[in-house]
Amino acid sequence: MKKFGLTAMMLAGALALGNASAATVIKIATLSPLSGGQSDLGTQIKNGAQLAVNEYKAQFAKLGFDLQLVGYDDQADPATGTASARKIAADKSILAVVGTLNSGVAIPSSAALQPSHVAMVSPANTANQVTDRGLSNMNRIVARDDAQGPAGANFIMSNLKAKKVYIINDKTAYGEGLAKEVEKALKAKNVQVVAYEGTEEKNDFSSIIAKIQLQKPDAVYFGGIYNQAGVFIKQLRDKGLDTPVIGGDGFDSAELATIAGAGANNIYFTTVAAPIDALPAAKIFAGNYQKAFKKPAQGFGAFGYDAGKVVVQGVLAAIKNNGNKLPTRVQVENAIRKGAFSGLLSGSVTFNSVGDRKAAKMYVMNVQGGKYKLATTVNVSAPRN
């Protein structure tokens, strides 16, 4: 009975695939958590990349290629991510990957992809180690921890004039890495760090808030993702504390203000993605996203879109360099590492020798009364060339 069902499914799959093999297929893969607790973030990345692919489909069709996107699920688990990466490596029609969400997955996956030179462009991994290994295939469009952290720290010192800072992280590679860099930068400038602590708690922050009430910091830095930080901010404001809360690009989501509710005040975050109002392209993107996925676009969607665009433009460049023929993976890898990409929501991108973004404009966004405004911009550059 089971076998019969499988056979039927096999046939169905074959029929569905049989129709679509006229042009040479070029696949772009995404690698992100599509199932489980982090699936919302992972799906945003996949959706964003999907929009980028849709945008360039026609252009590829003109050249005789059928551009497709395949979403791979890493379940936010390093072992599953590695296994998926090896599958991607084995599928020769996949030329590049957009991924991942978690650094703990990105590091082994990119190592698994490296021997077959599948280029990877990360929309979210800020941990220094991701590119510090100098892999030829690993690039990222977001700012490194040691660029983003100091940017946040500088803002805390010069714009908020804080003397005492309370640092919290979410005990993930992302949040802790970022918070560590903030701590380092603040301590270097002799700002008092009253506490540096991690928490995996997603619901109840009463003990941390009690400590904040006791120690009265001038600012709180939260290295983490918006759905955890939002709950924290809401509870902080409920206790009558108006302390500014600063975060990284993990805060970049309209949900942050929704979750924090009436407490969505005095929140700042650093991100490379331009505010939606600043760029006409961002508005179009938000509209397309809503139309395609019946969901409002969020930060990770924008990052996924940008990473997807880098990948697609890179593949396109490789095709052109190769005389409009199917490029090899190495050619794509080179085209991405050496190319210049424009028209992104986060400006234009070029990568340095290890795949970090050479120079980026970092926006410091401010949330007041649930509205997102641009507070200031900071220029950051990669530590190496």
Place this chain on the structure above:
Amino acid sequence: MDLSTLAPFLVNVVVGGLVLGFVYAIIALGYTMVYGVLQLINFAHSEVFVTGAIVGYEVFRVLEPSPMNGYLKLIIALIAAMIVSGGLNVLIERLAYRPLRNAPKLVPLITAIGVSLILQDLLKIIEGLQGRFDLTYTLPQGFSNKFCATGSSCAAFGDTLRRIGVDLQVKDIILVVVALLSLAVLNYLVNHTRLGRAIRAVAQDRVTAGLMGIDSNRMISATFLIGGALGGVSGVLFGMKFGTVNAYSGFDPGIIAFTAAVLGGIGSIPGAVLGGLLLGVIQNLIGVTNVLGSITGIANLAAIDASYQRIGAFIVLVLILIFKPTGLLGKSNTEKV
């Protein structure tokens, strides 16, 4: 740091822990009821509880524009969540546990895990189809206000409370009151009604209870109904207290609540409550250990920050169970052969 700042701080931490503990306690009751009759860790209870939270979210969302009294909205939300979660729990029992009544004990445990996975994704689909993932509660006006805020009739009382560290919101009070009410109702139901007596009989000895004319399947269904309804209540309270739920947010509180049930002595209703409250307080106290360490000058304590909250609770559990292997209020009998 002197006593006049430290004492309110500690009171604040303990009170926060107690409120949290009430949420754990009600979730723990759902586990403990089911465990009492079937000796099964109902892994799916965390999703039953999330279902309640989502139902509550939907009720508050739909009723948001209506000028109805906030407390009425809450009662509607609670009742709806109780019905849906209770019904769901009964359904789960019928489909996934009852056919395995005589299978080895671990088999229903695996179906429970399976059901839990299924429900997580189903809830995600249901909300996802409407373009939502993280659901944020929109509470009725006033629920987020401070309890006895300045300007209210009890302002002086509120000030006194705040001076000793008790700083509560209206929703915290509602939470504790609803939790206590459900406890009272549960206690009456289990200890003073025919139904309760029958359930206890089934829990004690299913076969003999059957010989006495008790339909054990019906009693087990009733237990799941009650446990599920409690799950629904705890879901709404959870959503109210923390503001946000998603399809996967049941896992963590579920584990803690089950730990609370074990700590109190699994199968025991007062035990579950005691365990929940204790875990809430312990968690919060461990969360502030580093501050206490820096105040008392014990450097080693300073390293214990909020990231140890969860495992601190587990270590306390280990210590308590070593000295009292059946939990705090679990009865110990000699094993008969």
Place this chain on the structure above:
Amino acid sequence: MTAAPTQARRRQDMTLPLLLLAAVTSLVLIISQHGDVLARLGGLGTFLGNPLVRAVVLSLFLANLLFAYRWRTQPWAKVLVGAACLLLVLPWAGRDNTSLFDTAIQIGIFAALALGLNIVVGLAGLLDLGYVAFFAVGAYMWGIFGSGQIATILKYYGEHAGATNAGTLVIGLLLTVITAASMLFIRRAGKGRAPSRASSISFGLASFGLVAGLTLTGRALLVLNAAKAQGLATGLDAGFFWLFLALSIFAAAVMGVLIGLPVLRLKGDYLAIITLGLGEVIRVLANNLTLYTNGSQGTPPIKSASVPWLDALAGRLGFSPDQYPLFFLYFLVLIIISLIILVNIRLDRSRIGRAWIAIRDDEVAAQAMGIPLMRTKLIAFATGASFAGIMGMIFAAKQAATITPESFVLNQSIGVLSMVILGGMGSIPGVILGAAVVTLLNLSILPSLGEATANMNIPQQVNPAQLQRLVFGVILVVAMLFRPEGLLPNQRQAMQLHEGEDDNAPAVDSIEADSGQDAHAEMASPGLAGREDDERTGGVK
């Protein structure tokens, strides 16, 4: 999909069908992984290239091993099929698709974990929900020493030497030896008698001293070796891999005893929740002890041993250099798994194996028959832990780039438990099958559903790629409802209960085989309060 064959077919000699099936599936597997050949096959090639079809082909291919085990055939055919599939065909196909190696190693790892947990849960009846902790211990053993992390640690101790010198080392060693000896002495002196309060207190004190001695020794060793930090920037020499294979077994077993000592006197679900908690403790410690594990950032790149002649062989066979480590690990896993299976078979039939089953079925009776409860349970815990330890190390070597605490979450423990129950508790082939089925589902079949439907017009909310948990949950529930005894239930138990009946009887009846545990459920229980099932029994009081 790897459903057991029917009665009638098993009666006849199946040598020919087995060989035919093996040949066909092997051929299809190799073709389906080979891109160039697929391209030449046209429509059939597209069909075989479909991710879902590939996943099914891989499952069918692996099912050969099951058939070879189950079907009544000539013994040489079984050996031939097994050896050819594992040693020849799979590596061959893996040359074209490295992910097959990854999947195969992962199946091996989980099979070993499941076998280990099977001893704890299936044989000894101790529900352990924190089993992944031992896996983590093994992984971090090599993850720390086989990577640059050890240099970081040494450097730290070099800078924070305190008053440590050679004297500290001597004191530490002395303390360790003396306390260990006194612990042995107390145990020996108290043999055959119920431990008195004085003996338990002195035993506790001695064990405290032992921990202190070990800490001092370890610290002194680290400080005294701090100067070597420079030379260890990428970790110990890969040659130490072999030593650490033994050490990881040992470390995990010691961990098993340490965790087991306080908790094994608890019973039933109290044990379950406490092991769950301790598993979390290990993970949180791995996340917080940044000096040793580099916390959430993950360890630096981890080495793997390399065997020159094996690499040369792989090179000769056309494997690319980046595949050498996986090629090596694949065969290493095969060897280790065979050893573990052998150990399991020996244990199953040994005195200790019978003692475990006796404890599982009725603790009080077992004790009355003179089985030392605590020691027997501890051995079960330590044996199970050691399997996880060695596989943890292989996992670290396989991941190579880094290991992070994310790999050791509670869900992994639950996953391994579901493999054991799904396969058939207490049955060695059963739990291996369970591990293979669950791992294949998670790494191959369910993801391929998503890949195959990627470009179909399905709303993303209900896209199978997003619903792996749902599908997995449905499979778990359906499998348990229709085969509660597991896919390949324990034959011995089934046979014991059905003497004289057809020894190939469908094992549905073996529900009763496990009813020893179930008997507890029927015993009197004081209301909704704690049940006697959870009561501590004599001997350890």
